[in-house]
Amino acid sequence: xxxxxxxxxxxxxxxxxxxxxxxxxxxxxxxxxxxxxxxxxxxxxxxxxxxxxxxxxxxxxxxxxxxxxxxxxxxxxxxxxxxxxxxxxxxxxxxxxxxxxxxxxxxxxxxxxxxxxxxxxxxxxxxxxxxxxxxxxxxxxxxxxxxxxxxxxxxxxxxxxxxxxxxxxxxxxxxxxxxxxxxxxxxxxxxxxxxxxxxxxxxxxxxxxxxxxxxxxxxxxxxxxxxxxxxxxxxxxxxxxxxxxxxxxxxxxxxxxxxxxxxxxxxxxxxxxxxxxxxxxxxxxxxxxxxxxxxxxxxxxxxxxxxxxxxxxxxxxxxxxxxxxxxxxxxxxxxxxxxxxxxxxxxxxxxxxxxxxxxxxxxxxxxxxxxxxxxxxxxxxxxxxxxxxxxxxxxxxxxxxxxxxxxxxxxxxxxxxxxxxxxxxxxxxxxxxxxxx
Numbered sequence: 097x098x099x100x101x102x103x104x105x106x107x108x109x110x111x112x113x114x115x116x117x118x119x120x121x122x123x124x125x126x127x128x129x130x131x132x133x134x135x136x137x138x139x140x141x142x143x144x145x146x147x148x149x150x151x152x153x154x155x156x157x158x159x160x161x162x163x164x165x166x167x168x169x170x171x172x173x174x175x176x177x178x179x180x181x182x183x184x185x186x187x188x189x190x191x192x193x194x195x196x197x198x199x200x201x202x203x204x205x206x207x208x209x210x211x212x213x214x215x216x217x218x219x220x221x222x223x224x225x226x227x228x229x230x231x232x233x234x235x236x237x238x239x240x241x242x243x244x245x246x247x248x249x250x251x252x253x254x255x256x257x258x259x260x261x262x263x264x265x266x267x268x269x270x271x272x273x274x275x276x277x278x279x280x281x282x283x284x285x286x287x288x289x290x291x292x293x294x295x296x297x298x299x300x301x302x303x304x305x306x307x308x309x310x311x312x313x314x315x316x317x318x319x320x321x322x323x324x325x326x327x328x329x330x331x332x333x334x335x336x337x338x339x340x341x342x343x344x345x346x347x348x349x350x351x352x353x354x355x356x357x358x359x360x361x362x363x364x365x366x367x368x369x370x371x372x373x374x375x376x377x378x379x380x381x382x383x384x385x386x387x388x389x390x391x392x393x394x395x396x397x398x399x400x401x402x403x404x405x406x407x408x409x410x411x412x413x414x415x416x417x418x419x420x421x422x423x424x425x426x427x428x429x430x431x432x433x434x435x436x437x438x439x440x441x442x443x444x445x446x447x448x449x450x451x452x453x454x455x456x457x458x459x460x461x462x463x464x465x466x467x468x469x470x471x472x473x474x475x476x477x478x479x480x481x482x483x484x485x486x487x488x489x490x491x492x493x494x495x496x497x498x499x500x501x502x503x504x505x506x507x508x509x510x511x512x513x514x515x516x517x518x519x520x521x522x523x524x525x526x527x528x529x530x531x532x533x
Contacts, residue, residue, distance in 0.1 A: 102334060108509045122275055127173070128199065130196055130198055137237060137443045144160060146158055150178060153176060155172060155175045168241070174199045175206075176197045176200040218289060225241045226239070231444050244287065253360075254295050255293065255363070256298075256360055257368055258299060259300040259307065263448075267387050274306050278317075281311070285318065286372065296321065299340050302328060332509065333476060333509065337362050385401075386446055388414060390453070393414055394414060403442055403443060424452070425448075470510075474510060477504060481524060485520050501524060502528060
């Protein structure tokens with residue numbers, strides 16, 4: 097049996113809580129009456145609208161583009177009419193500029209047919225990835241065409257597909273690995289051709305045996321490149337880029353450096369499917385699979401939804417919420433953001449919406465640091481969260497650079513184990529903001 101790999105330092109084992117949705121096949125949610133498409137769905141400059149109010153549009157039409165700076169275009173998820181330009185709720189920025197589309201319920205869904213791509217060179221393939229508006233679906237929304245264009249001084253020899261999905265509750269990647277394994281492998285082959293390399297590893301935590309089996313079978317059908325499915329130990333945050341690279345290759349990405357410095361490019365498995373669809377079907381990224389879970393939603397599901405679908409419409413489709421809902425989180429319970437409104441739309445980077453009851457949320461107030469050292473033990477980056485937090489409370493956030501605050505990727509492991517229930521991630525975010533100014 098293949099040995100189970102993991103990263104060497106820190107990490108935690110929170111309850112997985114995936115049984116609510118792990119066995120549920122992906123379900124297509126019908127388009128809502130209206131969609132709110134946020135113009136900034138990627139790292140970099142937000143899109144500028146390329147359509148006018150009252151314009152008639154078709155599914156897949158270009159509705160926004162970045163004319164200068166880092167970014168990707170935006171496409172219409174449905175046929176319909178441009179109803180308004182305004183502001184929409186946002187889980188991190190409170191509100192953000194958006195386009196509201198009134199859906200044409202009578203319009204037939206756009207059909208895509210397979211195109212041959214083997215004759216295309218890396219430049220042409222990259223253009224298709226950029227033109228489809230693809231960003232890192234599993235992370236912060238970094239434009240994929242940029243990640244696939246590493247600097248010449250950092251030669252790449254390894255592609256890693258991230259199928260760890262280590263956050264509790266979330267099963268969207270899991271279901272796509274089970275249901276679209278062949279497309280995912282073809283997407284990997286497209287990425288390998290763009291990068292000009294032959295070696296790929298697919299890291300999947302060992303709590304997804306059906307996904308491991310499906311991906312192994314699909315990879316076995318490929319002979320011209322080396323694609324290896326690598327089972328991983330179940331440990332959070334296994335899906336973090338630097339931790340995954342170290343677990344699979346043994347290479348350690350230096351502080352403040354990118355994976356390309358150690359010859360690796362990492363893509364989420366769902367992003368790989370989007371790349372497949374962009375190249376093979378010439379389909380832009382305007383819909384995605386998200387997990388809807390928690391004891392507070394009446395019918396948990398893995399849904400394929402249009403980008404721009406509001407949480408309130410998802411709730412209505414799934415039968416409503418239960419009376420005991422204490423918190424709604426966009427993303428996972430470790431790294432997601434609690435939201436105070438259901439009128440926030442899904443973006444390209446939304447992985448899940450969780451409806452958590454009082455039984456699932458710890459609402460006890462926090463106290464002072466008791467200096468137990470647990471946060472140091474579990475930090476996968478070897479930082480000192482307690483010292484950073486103490487400095488922030490003392491008004492000395494600008495002095496936290498010495499503790500490596502910018503190496504923190506806000507996984508939440510420290511806050512999870514803290515017996516004093518201190519909001520360490522919030523302290524760390526504040527420290528980064530203050531230390532930057």
